Amino acid sequence: MKILNNDIDVDVIGFGALNVDKLHTVGSIAGKDEESFIKSQTDTPGGSAANTIIGLSRLGKKTSIIGKIGEDSDGDLIELNLAMNEVYTNNLIYSDNGNTGKVMGFVDDEGDRALYVDPGVNDEIKMGEINLMNINTCKIMHYTSFVGDSFKTQIELLEKLNDDIKLSFDPGMLYVEKGLNELAPILERTDILLINETELRLLYEDYYKAIDNVEEVSLKEIAVHVLDDGIETVVVKQGSKGVYAVNNDGEECFVEAFKSDVVDTTGAGDSFNSGFLFGMLNDYSLEKACIIGNWVASKSIQDYGMNAFPSLNQLEEFMDE
Template sequence: MDKKPKITVLGSINMDLVTITSQVPKRGETLFGEHFQMNPGGKGANQAVAAAKLGAQVQLIGCVGNDRFGEDIVAHLQEQGVDVSNVEPVTDITATATIIVSDQDNSIIVVPGANNYVTASFVESKRDVIAASDILVLQLEIPLEGVQKAVQIAKENGVKVILNPAPIQALPSELLKDVDYFTPNEHEQELLRKNRAEEELDGKLIVTKGSQGVCIYEDGEEVIIPAYKVDVVDTTGAGDSFNGGLAHALSKGLSLKDACKYGNAVAALSTTKLGAQTGMPTSAEVEEFINSQK
């Protein structure tokens, strides 16, 4: 893996506001929480960091607010090795995800803020950046029109596209046709089946199944790429780690099977530490881990 790949990630950039409590308050009730933390997040930013920590040349396209959250996130991304020259402050509010983690359940409120500004016209302004990439990685936490425009530009310029369809939504047939790799989890795959979209993804579908590994399809046959067994601490960001690892491996010329194995190793290691971006491994850590499994 000598060539340094050029990966462009287009997607969401959030500040995650996490409150840990033993009990969620009832309507009108005030309770004391146990812990609070702020973590840079958003699937776009997460996947960019995952690939960058593996040594890829990664540029992130997206929007933040003209606020402290935006400044802090951009500085953090730079520290992680992500090129943020195409991350633009466009409004007053950076996207936030307010997450309440309790003994009973987790709940999340997302305010899209600046992510809503990743429109088709914004993406068109980044045409040259996308066209010069080896691989484009996308998710669905930004407006669909922005995703469609990016895929169109990539297709016109021979750039491979990985679409992680999260959160899942109905997708146009034209978009599915132009995507090279489609990476839903099991839940998202079920919704695709209900919408009969899975039929349009023959040869492109890569389904992540957590501890069961990854399922790909070759000549109509289901092939399972087993997961690595590790002591799990936190699964947050495992899917984003897989997608970052997959992009890195594919852009280096690995076969789909080997790229999925590599992505599995990246995802497995990410679950052994707390946090999404903080738990993502380096290339050296992944190579050492893979060698230890032989």
Template sequence: MSDVVAAPHRVLVVGDLNPDLILTGDVVPKFGQVEQLLDQATLTIGGSAAITAHGLARLGRPVSIVAAIGRDVFGDRLLGDLSGAGVDVGPVLRRDDVPTGLTVVLSASEDRAILTLPGAIPTVTAAEVRSAVRAACGRGVAHLHVASLFLQPALATELPELLAEARAAGLTTSLDTNDDPHGQWLGVDALLPHLDVFLPNRAEVLAIGRDGDPRRAAATLASRGPLVVVKDGADGAFATTLDGDVVHVRGARRQPVDTAGAGDTFDAAFLDGWLDGLGLQECLQRATTAGAFAVAALGGTAGQPTRKDLLDQGKAT
């Protein structure tokens, strides 16, 4: 038997890249020029795509990111932080005419409010993603992950064709839509036949599947083609296959400090295991464990686990 270990498949992540300004303490605004004192303010990597890419890099997975930012101090900071974490930022696009997007997170222990300036985020085009995919194919990319669909309307209109092209080129594909700020949830049906993995949370699967029961909603979406992996908060997660089989794992219990980015960290760990060919039960277990690590620290990336963390946690349980 050969002792040579194959290099892990590279992932190309497409989507949003912006700093998160996370505020904790007395975060419910009081108008009328009332000054409120906070407990903490943290500027960190934000955006579902960026947090997922960072999580994959933490797990030792080669990863590149396609996103648009401005030529400003926020953009410079993001590139430095991601590159320092091991993410390939070569495909990131710099815009001269729009600023880097910015999200302000008003964070309480059990919930958060999110205020986002889109900035450059919606400017990524399908042509730019196609170019990045072609370049990445020469570097061993095997998987295309798209995040924050509803923040990128220009890309979304051509995404079915783009995903089909990626799969025809031999890539597997996945999507995490994240929330729809307009509450319409349009366009996902056309994407499902071109996805290998769809990664909604409970609220998203109910809205997109148009059913009040998450298991039925997931089964409806899975019948269109993808493996549907649902993040179900404290109740853990479940995966529904094309054939209707369901695998469920319970949540890993940790006292939450900040829930920002936990779903993206879940995505990273699930995809990392899935690309390694692990069984669904183990992929889900690793993903829920990774999400529990993430909520134990402030910000989307500070608590993300390494592969050793997940393996050690698995041995302990």
């Protein structure tokens, strides 16, 4: 194991919640007034940004993460997991009070899930706790969601980022539900939008219907509108169907998902992000980056957490086929 705390130029820095996913396998996910049973339970370090950053590290990229943990066993587990995956921990923030964030997850036999979030100290990140010298040499800053006030710190940080840093943004439903007006500062700085179809439509569909004065607007039309509003690349994740992507260089593609034996879909989108951003860092075409993203996601969902996430050697073998 390498403990990586030195100041160093990295490829990607994540900025998002750090959680321990307490995953419970269940016979079925209970609805209102229903009961189910727990078959097993495991604690797995997680968080959307952390999943993507760890995935990129396993693919050979230098990564770090801005996040906050408590002085507790869950915080120790997160720090150890980052170090074991060779993620630089020099941007971690330690809280003397409060608990590390956790997510109670319930995963059924089909790989579907229900999640309940306890954010803990994740939502206490202040601008003064972030070391700008550490972060302003990265190539990509990758934003994901927080439950509470750390969202405001993400917005504050935008003004401090060097202009040549690309901002990658996966808002997730927590941020999409904030609406366009509240997300505007981040979206205006975003270069790469990584979003699923449901989130894209919820965030933009009514807005562009009103602009175009139409009753329906297609996925492609929404994505093109988003490009026109200044985002360079729009990637729409469509689950088992695949992914649609378009950029302002005139590239457009739809890439089907790879068939896979599904065990746990938790973090599938984060795993896709790892593969896609790997492609962007290597200046691959939009389509090739999407293929890599889909392949990485197809591997990651074959086990719980990040257990099945592929290595760089496995990716290279796939690309040589």
